[in-house]
Amino acid sequence: xxxxxxxxxxxxxxxxxxxxxxxxxxxxxxxxxxxxxxxxxxxxxxxxxxxxxxxxxxxxxxxxxxxxxxxxxxxxxxxxxxxxxxxxxxxxxxxxxxxxxxxxxxxxxxxx
Amino acid sequence: xxxxxxxxxxxxxxxxxxxxxxxxxxxxxxxxxxxxxxxxxxxxxxxxxxxxxxxxxxxxxxxxxxxxxxxxxxxxxxxxxxxxxxxxxxxxxxxxxxxxxxxxxxxxxxxx
Numbered sequence: 001x002x003x004x005x006x007x008x009x010x011x012x013x014x015x016x017x018x019x020x021x022x023x024x025x026x027x028x029x030x031x032x033x034x035x036x037x038x039x040x041x042x043x044x045x046x047x048x049x050x051x052x053x054x055x056x057x058x059x060x061x062x063x064x065x066x067x068x069x070x071x072x073x074x075x076x077x078x079x080x081x082x083x084x085x086x087x088x089x090x091x092x093x094x095x096x097x098x099x100x101x102x103x104x105x106x107x108x109x110x111x112x
Numbered sequence: 113x114x115x116x117x118x119x120x121x122x123x124x125x126x127x128x129x130x131x132x133x134x135x136x137x138x139x140x141x142x143x144x145x146x147x148x149x150x151x152x153x154x155x156x157x158x159x160x161x162x163x164x165x166x167x168x169x170x171x172x173x174x175x176x177x178x179x180x181x182x183x184x185x186x187x188x189x190x191x192x193x194x195x196x197x198x199x200x201x202x203x204x205x206x207x208x209x210x211x212x213x214x215x216x217x218x219x220x221x222x223x224x
Contacts, residue, residue, distance in 0.1 A: 034212055043116075043202055043215035044155070087155070099145070099170065100213055102155040 002027045002092045006103035013078055013110050021073040021086055021106045029093030033071050034100060035064050036087040044087055047073075078110045114138050118203050118216035125193045125223045133188040133219050135203030143206045144186035145170075145213065146178060148199040155202065161186055193223045 005024045013019055025033065032051050036044035048057040050066040057064045061082065063074040073086055085107045089100040119134045137144065146158040157170030161180040175197060177189045186205075190197060200220050204213040 032212075036215075041218075043204075043217045046212045046214060049212050089155075099157050099160060100155075104152065104154040 002101050004088055004090055004101055004103035006088050006106050008106060010107045015079055015110055015112050016077050018076045023071040023088030023103055024069060025090045027090050027092040031091040031093050033066055034089045035073055036089065038085045038087055080110045080112050083108055083110045116203055116205055116214055116216035118219050120219060121217065122220050127194060127223060129193050130191050133201055135187065135216060136185045137205040139205060139214065141205035141207050145204040146188045147202045147204065148172065149202060150199050158188065195223045197221065198223045
């Protein structure tokens, strides 16, 4: 069964304190791994897509990496505006066409 | 840039009532999805439509029906609402099988 596990469930950082969020997955063939950001009361906002092990993507203070079993979202020198829930999702070649399987998310709080 | 638009944003129903959640996208995407998001459960797929004229069940389809009215619109119907259907519902669309999905702002539904 395709599965996505995110850790930690919640993370509190001081402004400027770098850290990483983890997304572990088991799928019957990975089509793609996606990172989203979700603010309270809003829909998920797309951040990155990774397709193969070794691939990396960057956007401002965020960097996503991918191995054959997990992905990391590295946050460098975070700011309070980076506070949000970060969702990881995978698209499996064995699943429904185009369907994303989501983890439960990591709630990030960045204090000034 | 409207993207994915959902209506209504909030709704309260009594047990047994019916309603239809509307979703429209203006990105000329082929695939559209309905997810529900519950605390501690993550996002779960209810139904999806890979293209106009086709619909398929997702992980949690019981109690729901869908209609892909045309390429732009994908509606979700609750025929007889139950308290277990209290949730936040998200519509999403994607351009092709390996591409990222874009989400609407959600419909917060409470069934009493």
